[in-house]
Amino acid sequence: MGFQRTLDGGLIVVLLVLGLLQGICGQPMYPCDNRVIPNAAVVYPFCNKALPINVRVNDLIRRLNLKEKVQMLVDKAGAVPRLGIPSYEWWSEALHGVSNFGPGTHFANPIPAATSFPQVILTAATFDTELWEEMGKAVSTEARAMYNAGLGGLTYWSPNVNIFRDPRWGRGQETPGEDPLLTSNFAVHYVRGLQSTDGGDPNRLKVAACCKHFTAYDLDNWNQIDRFHFDARVTQQDLDDTFNPPFKACVTDGHVASVMCSYNKVNGVPTCADPVLLNGNIRGKWGLNGYISSDCDSADVIYNTQHFTTTPERTVADVMGAGLDLNCGRFLGDHTEAAVKIGKLQESVVDRALFNSFSVQMRLGLFDGDPAFQPYGNLGPKDVCTPEHHRLxxxxxxxxxxxxxxxxxxxxxxxxxxxxxxxxxxxxxxxxxxxxxxxxxxxxxxxxxxxxxxxxxxxxxxxxxxxxxxxxxxxxxxxxxxxxxxxxxxxxxxxxxxxxxxxxxxxxxxxxxxxxxxxxxxxxxxxxxxxxxxxxxxxxxxxxxxxxxxxxxxxxxxxxxxxxxxxxxxxxxxxxxxxxxxxxxxxxxxxxxxVPMTDMNMRPNPATGYPGRTYRFYTGSKLYRFGDGLSYTTYSHSLVQAPKLVSLALQTPNNSCAGIEKNMCNSVRVEHANCQGLLFDVHVDVDNQGSIDGRHAVLLFFSPPAGVHKGAPQRQLMAFRKVNVGAGGRERVHFSVDVCKDLSVVDEMGVRKLALGSHLLHVGDVKHTFDIQLGD
The missing domain is CATH 3.40.50.1700 (Glycoside hydrolase family 3 C-terminal domain)
Structure with missing residues (x-):
């Protein structure tokens, strides 16, 4: 008591709160916890769940000083005892089950383990979108249970949606494979499973997912070249139709809460310092509602390993100016304050980054107090390692x-x-x-x-x-x-x-x-x-x-x-x-x-003998093809419905064919085509000709007209569906084809175009030809 009388009253409060933040009776503390700040929602608007998230976030940011702000820019976010905010670890992993790989999650009593689903590459081989979403829901349930027990956070840096470009890549196992459509679909459905709440409220998240590693990242350590030094030289064509589509789908269709930039450079610029990739694509064109994170120590790598920048403060200005919001590692925490004070970085850029990350935490309920009184507050040890999850x-x-x-x-x-x-x-x-x-x-x-x-x-x-x-x-x-x-x-x-x-x-x-x-x-x-x-x-x-x-x-x-x-x-x-x-x-x-692993070109080059990569472009011999897989029964396919002719209207006179007679035009920019509602149906009957029930993945491919677009794929997956087909039975599978989205290809300049002329559909051994022509 004598010691307390010698202290300033405010310091006494801070010390008391610090003690409370360590936990009461061994229980973890949370922001806006009434045990730390009585009537927190009344005292601080950022704790008031009734207010809009942007109002709450802005209230929180304005209460922080610069020193406190910069400690919120790193994965081990600092505590703010005077506001009752404990430290938070952003880094957790849930690639195929809750993992203790990141420091944000650990296993201990009463939850010593979690369900370990198959590695992603095998799960992708199911071609079953419903299964992927169901797995995501199971993982998010176990993650919430661990959070409630004080054993984990709610921000998970998964899934990995890089393209499995080269068969030697050690992390290819983490990915859904080599095809951008398959990878995109996996990303969307797994993210939905992780993030979606039971009520479907887009302003709430069950857990926050993160699609990584953006972009053209698929080399770790090969032939004395590592990911920290590798400069991926990638054409715009390959970026736009191979490497970037899964990330775009994550954001636009999966509404993922986060995207992580990668270690490598792309065309000379580290991805985490590239404003075109981050602010331009992720935040701008695709409209990310969430935060952009670095891979761990990427900011440090940019300065100390890649020597892309000359000072730590310049590095901070480059990465945050490019759109980075959160640094896995300590670099932004160590150098951002100095960058602001010497004028390299505006404090408003720091506020923008915090707005993006705090908004995700608000959507998770991390500023709603004790999780026991929130949705999913009843989840606990009984919901982890359940028989249901084991069966899944x-x-x-x-x-x-x-x-x-x-x-x-x-x-x-x-x-x-x-x-x-x-x-x-x-x-x-x-x-x-x-x-x-x-x-x-x-x-x-x-x-x-x-x-x-x-x-x-x-x-x-x-x-x-x-x-x-x-x-x-x-x-x-x-x-x-x-x-x-x-x-x-x-x-x-x-x-x-x-x-x-x-x-x-x-x-x-x-x-x-x-x-x-x-x-x-x-x-x-x-x-x-x-x-x-x-x-x-x-x-x-x-x-x-x-x-x-x-x-x-x-x-x-x-x-x-x-x-x-x-x-x-x-x-x-x-x-x-x-x-x-x-x-x-x-x-x-x-x-x-x-084929050197460092050659990023997807397309073959006959002049050099380079064979290209993946089933879409590879011209060499192969042991097994993408999509191969046998069964204990025999399936046959028959095409019940597909068009013979698709008529395409042009949106304006200012189009790819301006000034050229229609019969001389062989390609149309998608942006100039009247694509609104331009759909057609494909119906396929699948017959099980054997005596064993089976689940069959029906893969629908197309091949564009030869010679119209340089570097067009030989074959392209455009849709797939997993169906149950009983012994001796038949199932009809319906595909809805969006002409401009599903049948277009990317040209050498990165422009998406739709070829006119004869296209080919493939499903099983069945092939069907149809024409796309300009109409009046």
């Missing part, structure tokens, strides 16, 4: 698994006929490998050998010491002996995070180490059918297995999450009919010798 993780893994080979219908196995099973390979007992990167602590694990053991007696021999698989004849001998004595053999090979991960790009597409030889020797010795299971994020050159008859079936399982072993066993023993489709092209090994 099993379903996602099963639906994503891709059957690539099945000679003489070797699969599915019958438990009554396969009485013993040799389970071989470095990933046969995989646990951590199944969940990939940016994962948390799973609720449980079902390894492949454990899952298969549910159906039949198993003998497990690894064949390799680990996925690097140094040659070990004794382990190979044991594997071959087990295969020679079992009714069938399952060999689980592939990769893990030691082979492909963040900052670990591959140099080879072959199975690592001695894996291929181990597989061949085991298959030679096998008594029964041999199933090769590839567990990997990126594609592998398994040509030897594709053409080797002793290997009767091949399955790709990605990184299938906590329930991966159960999902695999359910597919192998026929409880689930596989329906996954490859979301990436699988290239032969010679691709890595012919």
């Amino acid at each position: 993780s099993v379903r996602a893994a099963r639906e994503g698994i891709v059957l690539l080979k099945n000679i003489n219908r070797a699969l599915p196995f019958s438990p009554t006929r396969i009485r013993s099973l040799a389970v071989i390979g470095p990933n046969a007992a995989a646990k951590d490998a199944m969940i990939g990167n940016y994962a948390g602590i799973p609720c449980r694990y079902t390894t492949p050998v454990k899952g298969l053991g549910i159906y039949t007696k198993t003998v497990h021999k690894p064949g390799c010491q680990n996925v690097a698989c140094p040659r070990n004849p004794y382990l190979v001998r044991d594997a071959a002996q087990a295969a020679s004595q079992a009714d069938a053999t399952v060999i689980v090979v592939g990769a893990d995070l030691s082979i492909e991960a963040e900052m670990v790009d591959r140099t080879s597409l072959l199975l690592p180490g001695y894996q291929e030889q181990m597989v061949i020797e085991t298959a030679k010795a096998s008594r029964g059918p041999v199933i090769l299971v590839v567990m990997s994020g990126g594609p592998m050159d398994i040509s030897f297995a594709k053409h080797y008859d002793k290997i009767t079936s091949i399955l790709w399982v990605g990184y299938p999450g906590q329930a991966g072993g159960k999902a695999l066993a359910d597919v192998i023993f026929g409880k689930h009919n596989p329906g996954g489709r490859l979301p990436v092209t699988w290239y032969p090994q010679d691709f890595v010798a012919r």
